[in-house]
Amino acid sequence: MRIAVVGSGYVGLVAGACFADLGHEVSLVDNDQEKLAALQAGQVPIHEILLPELLARHRGKRLTFSDDLHAAVKESAAVFIAVGTPPTEHGEADLSYVESVARGIATAINGYKVVVEKSTVPVYTSEWIRRILLRNAAAPDLFDVASNPEFMREGTAVVDFFYPDRILLGANSERCAAMLREIYAPMTDGSYYRRSEAIPGPEGAQDPPRLIMTSTQSAELTKHACNAFLAMKISYINAVASVCDAVGADVQQVREGMGSDRRIGPNFLNAGIGYGGSCFPKDLKAFRAVARERGYEFRLLDEVMRINEEQREHFLKKVRNALWTLRGKRLAVLGLAFKGGTDDIRESPAIALVEMLVQEGCQISAYDPAAMERARQALKSGVEFAGNPYEAARGADALLILTDWEEFAKLDWKRMRNQLKDPIVIDGRNLYDPAAVAESGFTYYSMGRPVASPEEAAVEATPARKIGNS
Numbered sequence: 001m002r003i004a005v006v007g008s009g010y011v012g013l014v015a016g017a018c019f020a021d022l023g024h025e026v027s028l029v030d031n032d033q034e035k036l037a038a039l040q041a042g043q044v045p046i047h048e049i050l051l052p053e054l055l056a057r058h059r060g061k062r063l064t065f066s067d068d069l070h071a072a073v074k075e076s077a078a079v080f081i082a083v084g085t086p087p088t089e090h091g092e093a094d095l096s097y098v099e100s101v102a103r104g105i106a107t108a109i110n111g112y113k114v115v116v117e118k119s120t121v122p123v124y125t126s127e128w129i130r131r132i133l134l135r136n137a138a139a140p141d142l143f144d145v146a147s148n149p150e151f152m153r154e155g156t157a158v159v160d161f162f163y164p165d166r167i168l169l170g171a172n173s174e175r176c177a178a179m180l181r182e183i184y185a186p187m188t189d190g191s192y193y194r195r196s197e198a199i200p201g202p203e204g205a206q207d208p209p210r211l212i213m214t215s216t217q218s219a220e221l222t223k224h225a226c227n228a229f230l231a232m233k234i235s236y237i238n239a240v241a242s243v244c245d246a247v248g249a250d251v252q253q254v255r256e257g258m259g260s261d262r263r264i265g266p267n268f269l270n271a272g273i274g275y276g277g278s279c280f281p282k283d284l285k286a287f288r289a290v291a292r293e294r295g296y297e298f299r300l301l302d303e304v305m306r307i308n309e310e311q312r313e314h315f316l317k318k319v320r321n322a323l324w325t326l327r328g329k330r331l332a333v334l335g336l337a338f339k340g341g342t343d344d345i346r347e348s349p350a351i352a353l354v355e356m357l358v359q360e361g362c363q364i365s366a367y368d369p370a371a372m373e374r375a376r377q378a379l380k381s382g383v384e385f386a387g388n389p390y391e392a393a394r395g396a397d398a399l400l401i402l403t404d405w406e407e408f409a410k411l412d413w414k415r416m417r418n419q420l421k422d423p424i425v426i427d428g429r430n431l432y433d434p435a436a437v438a439e440s441g442f443t444y445y446s447m448g449r450p451v452a453s454p455e456e457a458a459v460e461a462t463p464a465r466k467i468g469n470s
């Protein structure tokens with residue numbers, strides 16, 4: 001099928017490349033000339049595993065890039081809208097990009113088209129898109145508006161696309177539903193997974209994936225409900241971690257106990273400095289705003305957001321506990337992206353914390369495997385950027401872990417010990433086993449777990465070794 005994807009950002013670019021891999025002819029449209037030039041020149045503007053391979057496979061063949069929305073819509077049967085939906089200052093989703101694309105689509109409709117919301121949008125956006133299309137002279141029998149929310153996670157987006165927990169399609173007419181089903185048919189009939197060049201799936205992947213058909217409104221609402229629920233899980237475990245800190249319990253042990261309950265599950269139960277990124281913060285605000293607009297005060301979401309904000313203060317308190325005063329301290333920061341595996345720093349709690357520490361008079365030396373370039377533009381003063389974790393740590397009063405990069409989980413502690421002025425690690429992501437870090441000679445602070453120090457590690461290690469030797 002010929003498909004247009006409007007918006008070549010994290011979602012549009014990945015979805016477009018994946019649609020091409022399924023066998024469709026895809027026109028990716030964007031109005032950012034710099035991004036287009038980079039894409040046309042063979043560059044990959046975002047850090048996303050497997051995306052370079054897919055772009056190399058299909059660029060210039062089944063996948064083309066342009067700024068010509070009109071032409072792309074004319075030649076396509078389905079048009080996916082994947083532009084940004086950032087929050088307004090009052091917390092609602094700013095749908096002006098979606099509206100502007102809808103206007104552009106209206107004038108190019110030359111036969112039946114399905115216009116699909118891929119962006120995360122408030123419920124009833126489909127109805128607005130429909131009205132905009134009609135107001136701009138699109139004939140009512142020549143289009144349907146559908147919802148196909150995207151559940152991919154940055155960092156594993158390509159694999160998430162091909163091996164989703166479910167494909168959610170919201171359509172209010174059978175004609176439209178049939179077209180959407182056809183787009184995903186290579187996945188739902190399993191034929192994609194039998195191809196030799198198919199992107200391999202993770203262990204336990206469900207193939208073919210489950211298809212869920214709903215009304216357009218239900219699909220729109222499901223996406224907001226999912227993101228709000230996941231954010232709630234994160235805030236919940238962070239609140240539990242604060243209680244653990246207060247009573248000397250260990251949140252990792254609590255997590256294991258909770259997460260092994262199949263009704264709860266272990267995912268999104270990692271205590272830390274809070275969620276960030278371009279989705280959870282804005283989607284919670286938007287969901288809250290939609291509910292309020294329709295007369296329901298969704299106060300639970302206020303609390304989720306409040307706990308998330310509080311985590312940053314909670315972490316700062318840990319830094320103060322470890323170092324006493326902050327003015328003039330030199331701190332090594334590992335991680336700037338909002339989570340591991342991406343270069344995305346939008347609403348990154350790591351960036352917010354670096355800014356807070358600079359405000360407190362600290363000098364920061366930071367390293368991130370992928371987000372340095374973006375961070376350099378966001379962080380102006382008080383921050384130096386290092387070439388690797390050990391360079392960042394040179395002469396620092398403490399090492400701070402702010403993003404859960406896999407690379408950081410395998411640090412060479414002996415080498416790190418030689419770089420730091422003081423052997424202090426303050427881990428906002430609970431990446432390490434406290435006893436192991438303490439045994440390497442560090443005083444180790446983490447979230448919702450007791451402080452581990454080399455002295456305690458030595459005391460604990462001695463009887464164990466005696467038993468082992470006897």
Ligand code: NAD
Nearest residue numbers: 007008009010011030031032083084085097119120150154
């Ligand atoms: P993004 O900012 O990375 O990309 C948006 C793209 O749209 C940009 O390249 C921009 O230039 C382009 N654009 C804006 N207006 C345009 C117009 N009028 N014509 C053509 N192009 C235009 O955003 P994103 O992270 O890809 O998110 C897009 C949507 O998907 C959002 O609603 C987001 O909530 C949702 N979403 C994002 C993720 C994620 O992990 N990033 C996951 C699921 C859903």
